[in-house]
Amino acid sequence: MSELFVIVEHRLGEIRDITFEMLWKAGELAEMLSSDLTAILIGHEVNSIAEKISDRADKIIIFDDEGLKNFNADIYKEILAGLIEESKPTLTLIGNTSWGMELAPCLSIRAGLPLATDCIDIISKNGNLIAQRQMYSGKIFANVSFAESDGYILTIRSGVFPTDRIGDRQAQIVQKDFALKDITVKKNFIEFVETAAGDVDITQAELLISVGRGIGEEDNITIVKELAEALNGILSCSRPIVDKNWLPKYLQVGTSGKSVTPKVYIAVGISGAFQHLAGISGAGTVIAINKDPKAPIFRTADYGIVDDLFKIVPVLKDKILEVKKG
């Protein structure tokens, strides 16, 4: 029977949502392809993590060793290359996360298997495997096929599949050992650091007014700040604003910043890269102001204003102050 691999991602003892999302998609594919679904769990003292997915896979292969406590792409790569050689899975799914983006290309070369990254869907078309992904900042979709191979590696974008359980499975647990001493580790984990600590906690805000690349210049941020003040809302931003050092990291909304859940989110000059959209999936109502009608933000927003933000924002602020004065 053919087999599908899902590589479990976990951090600091917690399973990451991407693992559930991959298991959901793999569960669906396993039924379609009549395959067994195998989760690969590498770490130390990971039994509680295995429990969380025991009804979502047919088999969980666990590598448990103190030397596997921290993620290391080279060690993961060697372990997985061995397993792939042994079981020849049709598909190996890895999260398109910071760690997965390091591991998957190395594994692809090491195991000699084709790789498509950042997939948003996996389809079977006339018996051929098709990976669906986005290009050009999400403005174009693409269907990608593969050169013929025994197996394929795909990395999966976070947040596109549900975290729910699919199907009815009971995992058989298989403990395996890996000869860690056989590989020299030339990258040493030192520590985790908080990069987004600060005075303002945007995750608690009810109203966020968020500024993006469209603001053009640092000084222009003032008009968005004034709008936030007029509304008693909190100012936040997208990644390019932090990259340019115009606002601090703790105000950044998105995958590498904070996920927010305001009642209303006003996006000013934000095009809506998926990393940003992932951070506002819990927002109540999204209002977007952007002059590009094709900006991906309009696909997720509830209300859109296709116009120059410099024309809208100052008028909106004045009008709010006027209304408040009564």
Next chain:
Amino acid sequence: MDIIVCAKNVPDVAEADLNISDKGTDIDKEDLVFGINDWDNYAIEEAVLLKEKHGGTVTAVTVGNEDDEEVLRRCLAMGADRAIRIEADDISRFDSFVISKILSRVIKDLQFDLIFTGVLAEDDYYGMVGMMMAEELNVNHANMVTALEIEDGKARTTSELEGGLGEVSLIELPALLTIQTGINEPRYVSILGIRKAAKKELKTIELADLGLSDEELSPRTIIEEAFLPPETEGAEILTGDPDKISSKIIEILKKKGVME
């Protein structure tokens, strides 16, 4: 400290209206303005900053046609010492796997302590060339680097993880690092600066001279179809003059209970 930076020339699509090309597997690029991939801009800046601090050389490398040399000229103007272009008229026939094979073959014969690539390229969004090269060249690596210090022949890197967390590692050189945006503030490049850098060495290597096998030049992923995003319900678009639009927004804010 000898550093190699891989850079790519990409179309700016930020506010462009994109159309699918006749072949149906890419966009029509005729009217688009090209420039250095944003991530690579941070990578070249980081390399030049390190050179200014520790000495050594910076070499910029790209795969592409004559038009793509613009990226290398920019790198030279920013402070790279020399540049190499591997001649390829149409790189869209290659996938990341082939590009990583080409780059690795050229870089293998160069002297380096560090190789930088951007985390990913704005056009295809694959983000795999860097780490494929790390495996190919058998060098140490770190992904999504947002801070870098060199100490006692080792690189102290901070890799960006999800949710505002950074992972600090110590890596033996030589190493390949994929550089994340925001790691530095890329310097401004003037036209005069680019003109001045014209004297620097810019070498062209023919693809055929690299002796890559057919297998190494065969893409493992093939774009079957490129298409515009499927229609969704999308946002309700508010229209009118700024005054009217503002009134509509205020109405929504009141209804949602965030404004009195």
